[in-house]
Amino acid sequence: MKKLSKDQENKELCHRCDECCRYIATEIDKPTAKRDFQNLIWFLLHENVGVYIDFDNDWYLEFKTPCKALKNNLCSIYSERPQMCRQYNQADCTNYNKAKAEKYYFNDADELKRYLKRKKISFEMKK
Numbered sequence: 001m002k003k004l005s006k007d008q009e010n011k012e013l014c015h016r017c018d019e020c021c022r023y024i025a026t027e028i029d030k031p032t033a034k035r036d037f038q039n040l041i042w043f044l045l046h047e048n049v050g051v052y053i054d055f056d057n058d059w060y061l062e063f064k065t066p067c068k069a070l071k072n073n074l075c076s077i078y079s080e081r082p083q084m085c086r087q088y089n090q091a092d093c094t095n096y097n098k099a100k101a102e103k104y105y106f107n108d109a110d111e112l113k114r115y116l117k118r119k120k121i122s123f124e125m126k127k
Contacts, residue, residue, distance in 0.1 A: 017095045020088055021070045025052075025062040037116060037123035044109040051112065052102040060102075 031037050043049050048064040069077045075085070094101050106112040116123045 014090070016073050017093070018066075018070055018073045018075075019095050020093060021067040021075065023062055023064045025060045028059050028061050030057070030059050034123055034125055037112075037121065038125055040106075040112055041109045041123070044106060044112055050105060050107055052105040054102050057103070 029036070031040060040051055043061060044051060050062040050064065052060050052062060054060065067075075069075055069081070075081055090096050092101070104115060106115065113123070
């Protein structure tokens with residue numbers, strides 16, 4: 001039996017799974033001031049935007065938007081894909097791992113406001 005290259009092995013693992021190709025997320029500074037929380041609320045008032053806190057307590061801003069190279073649930077530029085895609089580890093994929101990817105996820109401003117109230121974090125600006 002022929003041994004698959006690491007690249008081919010990854011392609012096989014990802015077969016018909018495009019979950020990681022449907023969003024981008026970038027780490028943001030941990031909010032500490034009312035203005036920071038107001039900015040997060042503003043982000044979450046936009047469509048297809050989420051905010052989450054991972055298990056290391058790092059904060060991320062997520063944009064739910066598919067990669068332009070995604071065609072029929074497959075990467076159309078797989079052999080030339082960016083380094084970030086090449087470094088992605090399937091162990092982090094919720095499709096294979098089945099564990100939660102984040103400690104807290106906020107889909108909208110109301111979810112974040114409820115979280116802040118539970119944590120007794122002041123976020124309302126004075127008029």
